[in-house]
Amino acid sequence: MQPSFSSPxxxxxxxxxxxxxxxTLKSTGGTLMLGDIPYYVPATPYTTVSVRGLGRLxxxxxxxxxxxxxxxxxxxxxxxxxxxxxxxxTDDVWNPxxxxxxxxxxxxxxxRYPSGSTSLPGSNxxxxxxxxxxxxxxxxxxxxxxxxxxxxxxxxxxLYSDFAGAFTQPLVPGPDGFYAALxxxxxxxxxxxxxxxxxxxxxxxxxxxxxxxxxGIKDIYDIAGLKTSDGNRAWYGFYPPATxxxxxxxxxxxxxxxxxxxxxxxQFANGERATADWVxxxxxxxxxxxxxxxxSSSSSGAGAGAATYPWLDLTLGSxxxxxxxxxxxxxxxxxxxxxxxxxxxxxxxxLAPELDTAGFLCRDPTIWKAAGTAxxxxxxFYKTYPQTIQTLNFPTNASTQASSAALIFLTxxxxxxxxxxxxxxxxxxxxxxSKPAGAPATLVSLLNTTYPTLISKQQTRLVRDPFxxxxxxxxxGRRPFVDPAPLARWAYGxxxxxxxxxxxQTNKTVFMNWFNSNILLNDSTTCSDSLILYTAGSDTxxxxxxxxxxxxxxxxxxxxxxxxxxxxxxxxxxxQASYRSTITNHTEVLPVTVNLMAAKGCDGMLFNLIxxxxxxxxxxxxxxxxxxxxxxxxxxxxxxxL
Numbered sequence: 087m088q089p090s091f092s093s094p095x096x097x098x099x100x101x102x103x104x105x106x107x108x109x110t111l112k113s114t115g116g117t118l119m120l121g122d123i124p125y126y127v128p129a130t131p132y133t134t135v136s137v138r139g140l141g142r143l144x145x146x147x148x149x150x151x152x153x154x155x156x157x158x159x160x161x162x163x164x165x166x167x168x169x170x171x172x173x174x175x176t177d178d179v180w181n182p183x184x185x186x187x188x189x190x191x192x193x194x195x196x197x198r199y200p201s202g203s204t205s206l207p208g209s210n211x212x213x214x215x216x217x218x219x220x221x222x223x224x225x226x227x228x229x230x231x232x233x234x235x236x237x238x239x240x241x242x243x244x245l246y247s248d249f250a251g252a253f254t255q256p257l258v259p260g261p262d263g264f265y266a267a268l269x270x271x272x273x274x275x276x277x278x279x280x281x282x283x284x285x286x287x288x289x290x291x292x293x294x295x296x297x298x299x300x301x302g303i304k305d306i307y308d309i310a311g312l313k314t315s316d317g318n319r320a321w322y323g324f325y326p327p328a329t330x331x332x333x334x335x336x337x338x339x340x341x342x343x344x345x346x347x348x349x350x351x352x353q354f355a356n357g358e359r360a361t362a363d364w365v366x367x368x369x370x371x372x373x374x375x376x377x378x379x380x381x382s383s384s385s386s387g388a389g390a391g392a393a394t395y396p397w398l399d400l401t402l403g404s405x406x407x408x409x410x411x412x413x414x415x416x417x418x419x420x421x422x423x424x425x426x427x428x429x430x431x432x433x434x435x436x437l438a439p440e441l442d443t444a445g446f447l448c449r450d451p452t453i454w455k456a457a458g459t460a461x462x463x464x465x466x467f468y469k470t471y472p473q474t475i476q477t478l479n480f481p482t483n484a485s486t487q488a489s490s491a492a493l494i495f496l497t498x499x500x501x502x503x504x505x506x507x508x509x510x511x512x513x514x515x516x517x518x519x520s521k522p523a524g525a526p527a528t529l530v531s532l533l534n535t536t537y538p539t540l541i542s543k544q545q546t547r548l549v550r551d552p553f554x555x556x557x558x559x560x561x562x563g564r565r566p567f568v569d570p571a572p573l574a575r576w577a578y579g580x581x582x583x584x585x586x587x588x589x590x591q592t593n594k595t596v597f598m599n600w601f602n603s604n605i606l607l608n609d610s611t612t613c614s615d616s617l618i619l620y621t622a623g624s625d626t627x628x629x630x631x632x633x634x635x636x637x638x639x640x641x642x643x644x645x646x647x648x649x650x651x652x653x654x655x656x657x658x659x660x661x662q663a664s665y666r667s668t669i670t671n672h673t674e675v676l677p678v679t680v681n682l683m684a685a686k687g688c689d690g691m692l693f694n695l696i697x698x699x700x701x702x703x704x705x706x707x708x709x710x711x712x713x714x715x716x717x718x719x720x721x722x723x724x725x726x727x728l
Contacts, residue, residue: 114269115258117245118146120183124245126270126281128258131238133226135189135218140233143187143214149232149240152187153180156220156228170228171206178397179244179284180230185209187233191220229286243281244397247272248347249721252370252391254305254315256280256347263331264311265345280347282397288342295456297342302391302401305348306355307444308332308433316435316549317353317384319366320566324557332433334402334444334461341460349387349401353569354549355409355437356541358383360629363636365569369629373712373719374417375676376669380627382412385447389413389421392447394719396710400457401447406437407537408645410445411681414657415622418677418714420454420696421447425686426652428462438544440591441537441649449708451700455693466613467690471503474616476511476605479644481621488624491661491678496619498704511605511618513647520604525596532593533642533650539590542579542638550576571636578638594650601651606685614685620644624663624676647683654689656682658696659708662715670720677714 113129127149143150155170167190174180185206201216220226232240243258256268256278272279288298305315308328315322331339339345350370352358360369360380370390372381381390385403390413392401403410405423414421422445429444436442444461448454458465480496481489500508517529526532550572557566568576609615622645648655662675684692699705709716 116147117270118149120151121181123181124272124279125232125242126245126258126268126279127232127240127242131234132231132241133239134237135226135239137189137216137218137233137237140187140214140216143233148234150187150234151184152189152231152233152239153184154189154191154218154226154228154231154239156225157190157192168206174229174286177229177284177286179242179282180286182209182211184230185213186211188213188215189218189226189231189233190215191218191226193220193225227287229284241283241287243268243270243283245270245272245279245281246395246397247274247277248280249274249277250371250373250390250394251277251368252349252387252394253278253280253302253347254350254367254387255312257309257312257345259345260311265309266311268347282346283344288344290342290456294342296338296400296453296460299343299399299453299457300346300397301338301343302347302349302388302398303335303345304385304388304401304403305351306404306435307335307348307402309335309345309348312348314435315348315351315367316355317351317367318566318568320557320568321553324553324566328433330433333430334434337429337461337463338402338457341456343400343457343460346398349385349391349403352383352386352571354545354572355384355404355406355435356569356572356575357407357409357639358569358571358636359627359633360386362633363569363571366567371721372417372629373710373721374714375626375665375674375712376667376672377712377720378629378669379416379676380629382416382627384409385413388447389417389419392419392449392710393417393708394710399448399450400453403445403447404434404437405443405445406441406541407639407649410447411622411645411655411657414447415679415681416627416677418659418662418679418708419447419449419657420451420659420708421445421657422454422458422689422692423648423655424458424462424689425654428465428689436544436548438540439548440540440544440594449710451693451697451705451707455697458689458693462689465690466687467694468613468688469691469694470612471691471695472609472612472614472616472684473503473506475500475503475505475508476616476618477508478511478513478618478620480510480619487661487663488621488678491663492621492680495658495660495680495704499619499699502699502702502704513605516605517600520600522596522600525600529597530642533597533646534640536590536593536642537646537649538575538578538638538640539582539586540594542575543582543587543590545572546576546579574636575638597650598652601647602653602686606651606653606683608685608687613688613691618647618683620681620683622679622681624665624678626665626676628668630669645681651686653683653686654692656692656696658682658699658705659714660705662713675713677708
């Protein structure tokens with residue numbers, strides 16, 4: 087029997103046609119191995135070239151590894167190409183396997199580089215060399231590519247394992263300035279793949295000081311096309327992807343920074359101890375020492391990533407009460423809490439707007455300074471430095487390795503600056519002598535509850551209450567899960583009257599005005615009339631120890647000065663101190679750092695000073711690994727593919 091148009095079977099078939107016609111099928115790129123190195127090849131080519139004479143190259147899925155080299159008539163020789171390739175050897179994405187095909191992109195008039203087969207320095211294979219047309223206004227950048235037979239040329243990303251658990255999500259750039267999650271993976275347990283492009287593609291300029299700088303972003307900053315987690319699973323699942331970049335992220339992109347992923351934050355940027363306080367996500371691993379020290383918080387992923395991965399150049403964190411300085415201290419990095427208000431924080435999750443700042447954690451002070459220049463608009467960069475130092479709770483004798491390292495740095499700094507005066511600052515005495523009329527007798531009386539009041543009252547108002555209400559509206563009145571630490575702080579805020587917020591703001595302002603008029607003053611020649619130095623110690627904080635329930639962060643300490651006074655406070659690594667690890671049963675070492683504070687707005691002077699101290703050999707660039715001098719992370723020993 088032939089089916090008719092009224093046949094149920096045919097009717098069912100016809101009902102499926104619109105669905106089939108609407109089917110969308112698209113490539114998201116793919117992964118492949120070149121030698122023993124994994125790569126991600128995006129779906130969209132960088133450009134298309136006309137190539138003749140390459141012949142048959144080894145390929146996978148039609149993709150052949152090739153190298154693009156720019157040349158002129160004057161250097162289109164085998165020797166010149168060899169010199170160019172020698173510079174490629176420092177790049178971690180390019181490797182000699184990309185030399186089976188070489189595309190010479192020659193600019194200018196004159197003889198062209200001869201096509202043919204030859205052996206190039208550093209290669210164990212015969213390379214096929216061909217010339218390709220050059221667009222003088224937008225030449226193809228030097229470096230590694232994958233080529234299809236139709237001339238489509240792709241810029242690959244090398245894939246690295248996030249074995250330290252520093253990232254929440256890797257990313258790749260998409261169309262129209264948006265980003266997308268990297269659709270690639272590597273073998274391993276809970277280790278996402280992070281893709282990085284070749285540094286050979288980029289050239290830093292005055293307008294693009296961060297060109298090619300691989301940058302990780304703390305996951306409280308919006309990135310267009312990606313969801314923001316704020317360290318909370320319910321928040322990540324509930325809200326849609328961001329439609330615009332936060333202001334700080336956009337400034338870094340405009341300066342040429344290459345975003346490679348979002349980095350873990352303790353929940354809602356509140357302080358949390360590894361491992362007990364981290365419930366929704368696991369705290370990143372601090373690579374220093376035995377590998378089981380707390381990475382500090384809340385910029386935990388930013389610190390762990392910068393200390394662990396040589397392929398990561400810069401991380402953007404935030405500091406409200408110490409969230410950049412803490413991770414920088416325990417992992418021996420350069421880090422800065424900037425003067426408050428230097429950059430608009432639109433698109434950034436708030437903790438307390440009166441205290442929130444955006445800053446960096448990194449290993450190279452030159453990149454640090456370039457990032458500061460890009461992020462903090464119109465910042466003056468003084469090159470004349472203060473000749474007065476004030477020390478605050480600073481070591482007075484070399485009784486420990488940590489105190490010895492701090493004192494050696496102080497001595498070298500005094501010599502470098504030709505310091506005329508070094509005094510031990512006593513804030514208690516100074517306050518008693520010059521406190522404003524009507525102010526409390528002690529700083530503790532003034533500020534003991536100021537910080538917890540500001541962060542709890544502001545975050546409940548700006549973050550928690552809107553979140554709870556929106557979540558309940560679509561989940562039948564339910565509340566989302568929140569870690570214990572934020573809950574403890576929010577509960578404290580709920581216990582306070584509405585007037586407590588205004589009083590805390592007043593107390594902060596009283597201290598700020600007093601401090602900036604009596605302790606750290608601006609100077610027309612050196613920006614700041616003096617520098618304040620303090621240390622954070624190098625104590626152990628094991629992540630496998632049971633701890634008490636989270637508490638409210640009452641009190642006033644040295645690290646709170648910059649928080650309330652709105653002055654820049656930077657961390658510099660100065661040495662290491664040994665300890666006997668209860669994990670390895672061996673003697674290990676942890677970083678020793680010193681903090682420097684200057685008058686408000688003098689961030690540029692500090693960036694210049696630290697760059698100069700590094701150039702003079704007084705400060706050293708910390709390395710990734712088990713110690714700030716380098717060394718393979720204990721976890722990695724004997725592991726393959728990391």
